[in-house]
Amino acid sequence: xxxxxxxxxxxxxxxxxxxxxxxxxxxxxxxxxxxxxxxxxxxxxxxxxxxxxxxxxxxxxxxxxxxxxxxxxxxxxxxxxxxxxxxxxxxxxxxxxxxxxxxxxxxxxxxxxxxxxxxxxxxxxxxxxxxxxxxxxxxxxxxxxxxxxxxxxxxxxxxxxxxxxxxxxxxxxxxxxxxxxxxxxxxxxxxxxxxxxxxxxxxxxxxxxxxxxxxxxxxxxxxxxxxxxxxxxxxxxxxxxxxxxxxxxxxxxxxxxxxxxxxxxxxxxxxxxxxxxxxxxxxxxxxxxxxxxxxxxxxxxxxxxxxxxxxxxxxxxxxxxxxxxxxxxxxxxxxxxxxxxxxxxxxxxxxxxxxxxxxxxxxxxxxxxxxxxxxxxxxxxxxxxxxxxxxxxxxxxxxxxxxxxxxxxxxxxxxxxxxxxxxxxxxxxxxxxxxxxxxxxxxxxxxxxxxxxxxxxxxxxxxxxxxxxxxxxxxxxxxxxxxxxxxxxxxxxxxxxxxxxxxxxxxxxxxxxxxxxxxxxxxxxxxxxxxxxxxxxxxxxxxxxxxxxxxxxxxxxxxxxxxxxxxxxxxxxxxxxxxxxxxxxxxxxxxxxxxxxxxxxxxxxxxxxxxxxxxxxxxxxxxxxxxxxxxxxx
Amino acid sequence: xxxxxxxxxxxxxxxxxxxxxxxxxxxxxxxxxxxxxxxxxxxxxxxxxxxxxxxxxxxxxxxxxxxxxxxxxxxxxxxxxxxxxxxxxxxxxxxxxxxxxxxxxxxxxxxxxxxxxxxxxxxxxxxxxxxxxxxxxxxxxxxxxxxxxx
Numbered sequence: 001x002x003x004x005x006x007x008x009x010x011x012x013x014x015x016x017x018x019x020x021x022x023x024x025x026x027x028x029x030x031x032x033x034x035x036x037x038x039x040x041x042x043x044x045x046x047x048x049x050x051x052x053x054x055x056x057x058x059x060x061x062x063x064x065x066x067x068x069x070x071x072x073x074x075x076x077x078x079x080x081x082x083x084x085x086x087x088x089x090x091x092x093x094x095x096x097x098x099x100x101x102x103x104x105x106x107x108x109x110x111x112x113x114x115x116x117x118x119x120x121x122x123x124x125x126x127x128x129x130x131x132x133x134x135x136x137x138x139x140x141x142x143x144x145x146x147x148x149x150x151x152x153x154x155x156x157x158x159x160x161x162x163x164x165x166x167x168x169x170x171x172x173x174x175x176x177x178x179x180x181x182x183x184x185x186x187x188x189x190x191x192x193x194x195x196x197x198x199x200x201x202x203x204x205x206x207x208x209x210x211x212x213x214x215x216x217x218x219x220x221x222x223x224x225x226x227x228x229x230x231x232x233x234x235x236x237x238x239x240x241x242x243x244x245x246x247x248x249x250x251x252x253x254x255x256x257x258x259x260x261x262x263x264x265x266x267x268x269x270x271x272x273x274x275x276x277x278x279x280x281x282x283x284x285x286x287x288x289x290x291x292x293x294x295x296x297x298x299x300x301x302x303x304x305x306x307x308x309x310x311x312x313x314x315x316x317x318x319x320x321x322x323x324x325x326x327x328x329x330x331x332x333x334x335x336x337x338x339x340x341x342x343x344x345x346x347x348x349x350x351x352x353x354x355x356x357x358x359x360x361x362x363x364x365x366x367x368x369x370x371x372x373x374x375x376x377x378x379x380x381x382x383x384x385x386x387x388x389x390x391x392x393x394x395x396x397x398x399x400x401x402x403x404x405x406x407x408x409x410x411x412x413x414x415x416x417x418x419x420x421x422x423x424x425x426x427x428x429x430x431x432x433x434x435x436x437x438x439x440x441x442x443x444x445x446x447x448x449x450x451x452x453x454x455x456x457x458x459x460x461x462x463x464x465x466x467x468x469x470x471x472x473x474x475x476x477x478x479x480x481x482x483x484x485x486x487x488x489x490x491x492x493x494x495x496x497x498x499x500x501x502x503x504x505x506x507x508x509x510x511x512x513x514x515x516x517x518x519x520x521x522x523x524x525x526x527x528x529x530x531x532x533x534x535x536x537x538x539x540x541x542x543x544x545x546x547x548x549x550x551x552x553x554x555x556x557x558x559x560x561x562x563x564x565x566x567x568x569x570x571x572x573x574x575x576x577x578x579x580x581x582x583x584x585x586x587x588x589x590x591x592x593x594x595x596x597x598x599x600x601x602x603x604x605x606x607x608x609x610x611x612x613x614x615x616x617x618x619x620x621x622x623x624x625x626x627x628x629x630x631x632x633x634x
Numbered sequence: 635x636x637x638x639x640x641x642x643x644x645x646x647x648x649x650x651x652x653x654x655x656x657x658x659x660x661x662x663x664x665x666x667x668x669x670x671x672x673x674x675x676x677x678x679x680x681x682x683x684x685x686x687x688x689x690x691x692x693x694x695x696x697x698x699x700x701x702x703x704x705x706x707x708x709x710x711x712x713x714x715x716x717x718x719x720x721x722x723x724x725x726x727x728x729x730x731x732x733x734x735x736x737x738x739x740x741x742x743x744x745x746x747x748x749x750x751x752x753x754x755x756x757x758x759x760x761x762x763x764x765x766x767x768x769x770x771x772x773x774x775x776x777x778x779x780x781x782x783x784x
Contacts, residue, residue, distance in 0.1 A: 427766075431756070432756075444700075447761075558690075633693050
């Protein structure tokens with residue numbers, strides 16, 4: 001049932017009806033529900049009135065609120081006032097009784113605006129949407145979950161956001177005194193402990209004033225580098241508590257702290273090294289929190305005429321992919337100074353540098369990160385100058401210091417020309433490599449990306465999925481010429497992020513009229529992808545989702561096959577547990593079942609361009625569409 | 635349906651007979667042992683599903699041997715050199731598949747040899763040619779601050 005069926009002004013929904021019918025029999029519901037029992041069931045076509053058997057099967061005993069006085073100004077209204085002060089546009093919701101008070105207040109007291117409820121079909125999808133949205137919008141989204149079970153479902157999405165250093169404002173309901181057998185497991189002695197390993201802060205406010213303070217604290221901590229998700233646990237009774245005097249309950253003032261900047265003396269030293277370097281190399285990680293960070297990195301690279309190596313996976317908002325300084329500088333470029341910006345895995349590069357007598361500078365907020373159970377950082381790296389501070393916030397000072405030093409402009413220009421020549425050679429080699437398998441069936445990945453590029457070349461487009469599974473062809477064949485062209489990978493290298501995060505990214509781009517495209521693996525789509533598509537259809541989020549359908553967990557096919565070879569046995573059986581065929585899922589039919597325009601499976605490369613054209617026409621008209629491309633492995 | 639079954643038939647492009655040359659190609663295989671082995675006749679039609687389904691060769695090398703790491707076509711090994719290499723690979727990127735029967739490898743060899751080795755010229759690929767042109771145009775405009783566009 002769509003959320004429109006549950007709108008407060010519509011006829012009673014099926015769930016309410018079931019609850020009312022059964023609870024009425026048990027004399028546990030207030031009189032209002034008695035009236036609801038006689039109200040007509042939802043009148044939308046295809047929705048049938050539930051039977052008495054349905055009611056018995058689905059009845060969830062409510063918490064005993066019978067006889068409770070009507071609360072004109074419940075605590076959850078104040079919570080909504082606080083959330084509005086944080087300027088959220090959307091909140092992802094999969095409903096649950098632990099936050100029914102807050103849910104109701106968001107709709108009625110809040111008018112379902114800022115934040116507007118985004119109905120999601122799985123809490124992991126909701127967290128991933130918030131993750132993708134935050135990177136594309138430059139500000140956090142809220143996700144609201146049921147106690148224990150909802151948080152457990154969302155935990156993977158929160159982990160990915162943590163690993164990607166992206167803020168997600170997560171709120172989970174907590175039933176204070178559950179009496180029903182159904183709800184008891186949905187409260188916990190320490191709810192936050194479920195995800196504490198991968199949120200920056202969690203808190204369970206004891207009263208409403210405390211809620212306001214905790215919400216603002218979580219918001220500011222989450223958005224301060226190194227950024228990350230945060231969690232608030234909201235007590236069910238606190239949501240219901242009557243506010244005696246609303247005028248005495250103020251919403252605290254929000255003041256965002258400035259991000260940590262590197263020490264001025266250390267920045268001067270870094271500038272001296274870079275200005276004097278013969279072959280500097282810049283290696284950015286998750287650097288640009290804002291478009292300004294992208295611009296500053298371009299400015300620094302052009303000032304130094306230094307190549308910018310984004311690495312295998314790159315990141316969101318890192319560096320324009322067709323810029324002449326993009327790349328390693330060519331095979332003959334042996335850097336004597338590496339500037340690492342927000343990198344947490346430098347060991348290999350630094351080892352090579354030290355062997356060659358070069359120096360390494362690291363500027364990163366990662367030095368401010370607290371220890372966690374999950375180690376997503378590499379081993380200790382012996383850099384020569386380590387600066388604890390946010391890379392983006394430190395770049396202006398570094399650029400100023402380099403400018404003050406002046407330097408050998410002619411030498412830098414000559415260096416830049418050599419780097420640009422290497423870039424041009426490398427790009428021509430990439431184009432040449434893309435020709436191979438061009439007419440192959442299944443479709444080659446570069447053909448898939450190139451056909452897409454041809455279709456969107458006159459649009460203001462944005463890739464909202466990662467490129468972990470497309471062999472970086474997106475970056476090679478699409479011109480990432482502005483900060484929002486690419487939304488980055490999942491962070492934690494877990495499957496299931498790309499599809500819902502694409503929906504979240506597309507939601508952010510919708511406000512700017514940008515054409516959002518996600519290229520997601522079939523393995524990824526099969527996690528929570530179909531439900532995420534429904535959210536896109538229901539909320540009219542324009543998005544072209546391309547299924548890179550290689551019908552396998554492809555990396556694992558290679559890994560298990562390699563292991564069998566290494567052990568000299570079983571080489572002919574390693575598709576067991578790794579491939580997705582027999583039957584091959586029909587993703588177009590799945591999408592159509594969720595109300596989304598879809599085409600495929602397409603294995604003829606000649607049919608791809610027209611299919612993209614038809615699907616993109618739907619996307620440009622404001623709806624999601626899916627094209628299932630049967631593809632080469634990578 | 636298997637991955638192979640969905641692909642076009644290889645029969646039209648198959649090179650049927652594969653000669654057996656007793657050459658070890660310096661890959662560590664024993665010339666003496668190979669000399670004693672009977673000649674193997676590779677069957678590309680049998681090799682296709684072995685490549686795509688049973689041994690998952692496609693996973694690294696692509697279904698046509700053209701799109702993966704590393705590219706298999708044109709295949710410069712002799713059949714015996716190929717069998718010796720696959721069974722005793724010295725490369726870290728590719729382990730030795732010692733348990734794969736020589737006849738299966740002969741069939742896979744015949745299949746790979748049947749695959750097209752050439753790629754179409756850039757002039758025949760407007761989508762790709764357009765990308766290269768736009769890239770070169772973007773480079774020409776450097777260091778102007780204008781956004782070059784896709």
